[in-house]
Amino acid sequence: MPTNVPPQYRKVEDRYREAETTQAKIAALQEMLSIMPKHKGTDHLKAQLRTRLSKLMAELEGPSAGKSGGRAEPFSLPKEGGGRATLIGPTNVGKSLLLNKATGAKTKVGAYALSTQEPVPGMLPYKDIHVQLVDTPPISNPGTQGRLYGLLRSTDVFVVVVDLSLDAMEQVREVCAALGEWDFRMLAKDEPSPEDDYWKSKPTILVANKADVHGALDQYQILEDEYGSRFPVIMASGEEGVGLDELAEAVFDALQVMRVYTKSPRVKLEDFERVNPLVLPIGSTVIEAASQLHKDFGQNLKYAVLWGQSSKFEGQRVGREHPLVDGDVIEIHGS
Ligand SMILES: Nc1nc2c(ncn2[C@@H]2O[C@H](COP(=O)(O)OP(=O)(O)OP(=O)(O)O)[C@@H](O)[C@H]2O)c(=O)[nH]1
Ligand SMILES: [Mg+2]
CATH class of the missing domain: 3.40.50.300 (P-loop containing nucleotide triphosphate hydrolases)
Structure with missing residues (x-):
């Protein structure tokens, strides 16, 4: 085993060795794959784990499993929406x-x-x-x-x-x-x-x-x-x-998510339509909202103007670390 895997990897590996059912073995292998850091040194090990994983899957699901004839694997759906x-x-x-x-x-x-x-x-x-x-x-x-x-x-x-x-x-x-x-x-x-x-x-x-x-x-x-x-x-x-x-x-x-609306400084508040909010974990801050919108917005963020429950008054200027609440409207100002 390469030495550059995180310490908890060894624990999960022990669990894999001790696992008595195919399910438990698959669960441990998946976990080993997910904690493995991404770099060249782990490519070979990862490929090995994946081979073992597909063998176990075939064992569990019978000979017809996995023969999907090259079409996209329907069990790995892309995530969409707020969760x-x-x-x-x-x-x-x-x-x-x-x-x-x-x-x-x-x-x-x-x-x-x-x-x-x-x-x-x-x-x-x-x-x-x-x-x-x-x-x-x-x-x-x-x-x-x-x-x-x-x-x-x-x-x-x-x-x-x-x-x-x-x-x-x-x-x-x-x-x-x-x-x-x-x-x-x-x-x-x-x-x-x-x-x-x-x-x-x-x-x-x-x-x-x-x-x-x-x-x-x-x-x-x-x-x-x-x-x-x-x-x-x-x-x-x-x-x-x-x-x-x-x-x-x-x-x-x-x-445990909340909605935050982002308004362009070019749009007047009275003309602003609350649609397509960002969906963020509860407690997220101004900087987290800005980064989800665009990573450059996060980097360049100086302050935000805020309307909503988390503001002391309408149109309050707040800093990067200000925690937002559901329904807040923010206007992002960069450098
Ligand atoms: N009375 C009643 N019948 C229902 C209700 N929901 C589903 N059914 C019936 O129950 C049967 C099974 O419905 P499905 O939606 O196919 O059930 P499922 O859980 O998806 O079944 P699997 O795909 O085999 O796991 C069908 O005959 C439905 O019409 C309900 O709320 N009330
Ligand atoms: Mg069904």
Whole structure:
């Protein structure tokens, strides 16, 4: 092993050696790849890890996995919008119909098991921004599990969907067990993400779906009693289009982001239209907003003029480190 890998690499490597399941081995390999620094000295090692990874994936998913005939790998979707939330659950709980109703994205809805084979993204509107919502194949389908894992790693929020016409607790347990096998952790409401743990620990929302069926309320109550203090539990019906606004709001809350509008000094405040805000982590500063807009803006920033909740008065001049809040309008002034 080259000496120029970070110390935590050794720890994960030990975990890889000790791993007993294919899932745990894949999880460790992915983590080794993600902590490896980018430079020439690690190219060879990286290639080796990738080969091992694809062998394990093939082992897990069977011989047909990975034979996608040269087309783009559908499990590595580009991220879009203010963040990514992924629908996760057992088969037939209504994930695909929910995605379709919440975002308008075309999905295959089937009254039979395993109807979704590939992830499908949609854009979930909330106020004046969009968040990416992704429909996935059922969590325990061995044929897609390894690649689903990669998608879940790059997800910001887990949306666990269960079916209220069946035993809801049992379904949550199934999902928790599957996520646990991959070493994922569901973060409770307001639980901070542990340092450097973005890939594994995710804020989680429970969606209790098919609220329109007989007996749904009883199942919902059981879920709410058990999990309500830890996770937002949303009662929804894809069929009737119920609970979708609550879902969008919960996703936005879980993402811990805020909207900041940027105004050109050439536009008068009264003519300024609040559209296309920047979407930034809560607590971001003026310099962070400016850098997201354009990296030169960040470098050249002298001060900003600010309107909104975080200003003492309208049109206040603030420095680079001023923390912004949701809905602020800033005008960036450079040197
Ligand atoms: N009554 C009722 N039926 C629903 C609801 N949502 C989905 N269904 C039905 O449940 C079945 C499964 O829906 P899908 O959206 O395909 O479920 P899925 O979770 O995507 O299934 P997989 O792709 O196999 O994981 C279909 O027959 C839907 O019409 C709902 O809110 N209420
Ligand atoms: Mg589906």
